[in-house]
Amino acid sequence: MTDVNMEVKQQELLEKYDSESRFRVFTNKTTGFLVSAFAVAISLYHLYVSYFGTPVTLKHRSLHVALIVALGFFVFPGFKKARRDRMPWYDLGLGLLALAPAAYIWIDYLGIVHRAGIPNQWDLFMGVILIALVLELVRRVTGLALPIMGILFMLYAIFGQQMPGFFGHRGYQWQEVVNHLFVSTDGIYGTAVGVASTYIFLFILFGAFMAKSGMGQFFNDIALALAGHTKGGPAKVAVIASGFLGSINGAAVANVVTTGAFTIPLMKKTGYNDEFAGAVEASASVGGQLLPPIMGAAAFIMAEVLGVQYRVIVMAAILPALLYYVGIITQVQMRANKKGLKGIPKDQLPKVKDVMKERGHLLIPLVFLVYMLFFSGKTIIFSAFLTIIVTVMVSMLRSTTRMNAKDIFEALDSGARSAVPVAVACAAVGPIVGVASITGFGLSMAYAIVSLGGTSLLFTLIFTMVTCIILGMGLPSIPAYLITATMAAPALVQLGIEPLVAHLFVFYFAMFANITPPVALASFAAAGISGGDAMKTGFESVKLSIAGFIVPYMFVYNSGLLLQNTTLAQGTVVIVTSVIGVIMLGSAAEGYFWATISIVPRGILFVASLLLISANLAQDGVGLLIIALVLLFQWRKAKQQHREVISV
Incomplete structure (x- = not known):
């Protein structure tokens, strides 16, 4: 083509x-x-x-x-x-x-x-x-x-x-x-518009300047250089590039189409089937909105709604987001191992040194942004303004990225146009949030959800999850979060869950509405590129995102996953055990580790992985023991299969 x-x-x-x-x-x-x-x-x-x-x-x-x-x-x-x-x-x-x-x-x-x-x-x-x-x-x-x-x-x-x-x-x-x-300022000109008119607009504009300087090409090239040669390399390229771009632009469907046009054909060429290739791109693009530091600008809305500092949201979101991507990468790797897929030959790939030499300077604005947001003490708005200026200046360092007056004009134009959907959606949420504030609808909805869940926190979480996915169908990420935060999060707060934990829980499932059938716009767009069945791609996306569907439950039961109120030692244990748990969860979902996992060990491995993600020392010990036994069984099975192949 x-x-x-x-x-x-x-x-x-x-x-x-x-x-x-x-x-x-x-x-x-x-x-x-x-x-x-x-x-x-x-x-x-x-x-x-x-x-x-x-x-x-x-x-x-x-x-x-x-x-x-x-x-x-x-x-x-x-x-x-x-x-x-x-x-x-x-x-x-x-x-x-x-x-x-x-x-x-x-x-x-x-x-x-x-x-x-x-x-x-x-x-x-x-x-x-x-x-x-x-x-x-x-x-x-x-x-x-x-x-x-x-x-x-x-x-x-x-x-x-x-x-x-x-x-x-x-x-x-x-x-x-x-x-x-x-x-x-509780209606159309409410909190959502307040954030859209400051933080969100500026970060969308920043994304437009980054795109004009060639950041998208840089992410694709560096991902290819780092992971393209490994087993199933193109799928890992899709995960890495789409995750980074999704965090900056927050537009899941647009990210699928632009990045997927490059990554999906590569995945199919190396042996992934149509539905899996599309699902990898869809799940990675949607996950970008969960990934700090920008989180598709939703973190700014959440900070404003909760009345906490932006850095608090980002620090809490880091580990769950990384676990989400570890889960996807694991399944990508296991599928490649199971099918014997190869990567792209190194001589057909760009070299890391060459990519960094040509476009590596484009990382400077991102590093500068992180410094300004977390260490400078300046306001978010001023930090975003300076980062845009720095982006233009840094682009001048190489002829391939240099922005002339026409490029700057087009970036300013593109940024404003791209801000229209988000900004008008924030304004349109005004009647919903405004009416909820004067009628007490949010509390009534919370009462309804809690009543359905009874005294069971688990059932309440399940009903809240379903509510968020339904409310998030077909909506942009920010209004989806705002609506679910108004209608669903209060139910969790009523049960004694910390507001930040409750809001992150509903945010996750509002985002996953983009990949969850029957209305899964990101998955359907990916299927349009891959040529796969749209509904099958949607269900494959859900399977790839299984860690994202489970981790929110885990951080509700134990906020250690959000690295809150925890020591360095405790945080280290949580990180190590949860990463192992997600890897095992991905292996159970894919049904492979060293060899194909039969149905019973697969179920056992699934349960053991959940024990590890829970961040409880006693359960961690039990989970590690069960995992060790399952992996020992798998190692022997793989060894036996190897002997049989040699003997034949």
Whole structure:
């Protein structure tokens, strides 16, 4: 397949499975330039306020939403089959209308503050416009799920007194609901938009600059150089490259399509079947959002919601994320061993020295970012701003990565466009979170989940997991987390689980909705590239991600896996035993270690691996003993098979 054909197929898959990528491509150069200039202006505004400071909260958030929604109507067509080479007059009108609520807030800010919850007709009029435009744009960008949920929650706020049981409440007038969603910081201009207008926008912009400098190519090349020659090397390349890129951009489906176009054909060429090749790419791409330091920007939302420092989230997330990837790598290795797959010959691979010489300097911005976030004492916003500047400067060190004025313009343009789906989704979550805050829906939902689980923590966790996967179907990662954090996390907190642990638990399963059938967009996109069956690829993705499905249960029962309240010695024991446990879990899932594992030892190994992941010394000892016995049995079995092969 030629490069042109591959690009066409990538775009087709993106548009099919990732509605966030259905941008207009204008044939009229003047229109295209004006829209790009508007996008660049949005990026420059966010860079400006990150350095000089943001205006008053409501003013800044309203302007952010207005600019993003306007750009959204300019670049996203109303329907899948609508023409994408021009902008119809009504989308231009809707885009300009989107600026009106922010202009109104800036002009009458003192009046809005003085009215303090007693809206006038203009307040209500502008509020209705804002809500309608946000819901319409999010329909275009992410599909029907979010707008339908937003409308249902607003109806729930108005007609709540007619709801039965503990979901009933006193009910609110529509004017109260509109005013709460419009001029309070608990509605559309809530925490999610606050984080989107600062941290998230800047890190998406950082990702655009990194992509423009060639970071994606660097990750692919260095992964090939390090792991391409090993057994099943291309699959390991997919895991490494997709994990790093997923952490930076947080876009699972887009990551699958862009990285997968390169890695999936390589995996198939070395002997992996279609479904497994697609599943490796899907599970690795989704896992990037669990991987520090950026975690697809969700860590910033979580820190804001919980009121803790960003570094606390990152430190807690490190070990579970690494265990997730160890689980995938283990199954990749075991599948290669079982099928006798080879890697790519070294003479066909780039050399580490050459890759580092050509593009290794692109790691400097990442190292600088980590330093700024964890050791400089500077704010996250300022750190992101400086990192973008450093990225541009570092790109100048080599001609192959050097960014000229056109590249910088395109990065500013791309960053603003890429921010639209996340930012408008954060705004669209406003009606859900806002209504939940005034009606107590979150507590009612928590009560329902706890009631279903009874006195059993395990059953409550299972019901919470199912709830998170259902709520996360077809949604971008950040709104998926916000919705599950509002509806499901309180149930775990009610049972005495630490809020951070509860939020990480729901975040994991909200992310896994992307690979869990029947709605598994990342898996389906990967199947579109591999040519495999979509549902089989989804189930294969779940199997590859089995460590990710189990580890959240483990850190709920023992927060040592989050390296909290633990000494260096205890933390070392937890890391060693949990890594061994995940390796054994992957072997049990794949059914291979030195030789094929029959069904009974496989089940025993599965149980023993769970004992190790639990981070309890007594259970660790039992688990290690059982694993040692199973591996001894496997070693003898492999030795016997080797003798039989020699004798034949």
